[in-house]
Amino acid sequence: MKRKEMRELAVEELRHKETELRDEIFRLKMKRAASALDNKMLIRNRRRELARVITLLRRKAEGKAN
Numbered sequence: 001m002k003r004k005e006m007r008e009l010a011v012e013e014l015r016h017k018e019t020e021l022r023d024e025i026f027r028l029k030m031k032r033a034a035s036a037l038d039n040k041m042l043i044r045n046r047r048r049e050l051a052r053v054i055t056l057l058r059r060k061a062e063g064k065a066n
Helices: 003-007 011-033 041-062
Strands: none
Touching (some): 003 041, 011 041
């Protein structure tokens, strides 16, 4: 999901996206531990996307959402 698309999401949708990303990161880490993860960059990319979602949630809570 692109940044512009994320900015347009409502707070509830962002919270849902946050839980989805946390679950996906957990599953990817478990796969990595079992040596079944082919693309190790997926974890890094999902963590960055999660950080963007958390940042947007904080900005919206402060009223600074752009």
